[in-house]
């Protein structure tokens with residue numbers, strides 16, 4: 130079981146025109162760790178889009194049941210599953226690229242440095258956004274200053290992830306596929322599974 134299917138499968142809608150699929154099965158297994166990391170990107174984009182949509186629709190106003198479920202699912206994802214994705218990269222993938230003695234690895238390592246910096250910036254915005262979303266769920270509304278702050282943090286995350294995910298999906302992961310051998314990739318997959326309490 131991965132992060133995404135640890136959430137009870139259900140489908141709900143916001144304003145009838147934005148189906149939210151929570152619990153979509155991953156496309157890759159732990160035997161394909163680079164593909165699995167890209168699958169996680171689709172979930173990051175999905176749950177961030179949900180937060181942006183709820184914020185755009187309600188601007189901190191009272192929550193209906195559907196909006197509340199959507200916010201709660203996104204919050205749980207960003208509080209619990211997303212940090213594991215960062216750990217997959219920073220603790221399992223990046224160190225193996227740094228340890229590679231292949232000359233072609235130098236270009237990938239430059240990317241890694243930039244990506245780790247992005248993670249730190251994203252962490253700051255996620256922490257602030259999570260606090261505000263939790264407050265919204267607890268109080269059923271946000272004061273205008275908090276609603277504006279949430280919008281700013283979500284916009285920053287969308288901008289940051291647009292570049293970050295593109296670099297990982299289209300440059301770093303293909304480079305890792307070329308530079309890392311099968312045993313290294315298998316070990317990364319095992320570490321990702323262990324991070325989720327799986328063998």
Ligand SMILES: [Fe+2]
Nearest residue numbers: 218244248297
């Ligand atoms: Fe990343």
Ligand SMILES: [Fe+2]
Nearest residue numbers: 170214218297
């Ligand atoms: Fe990533």
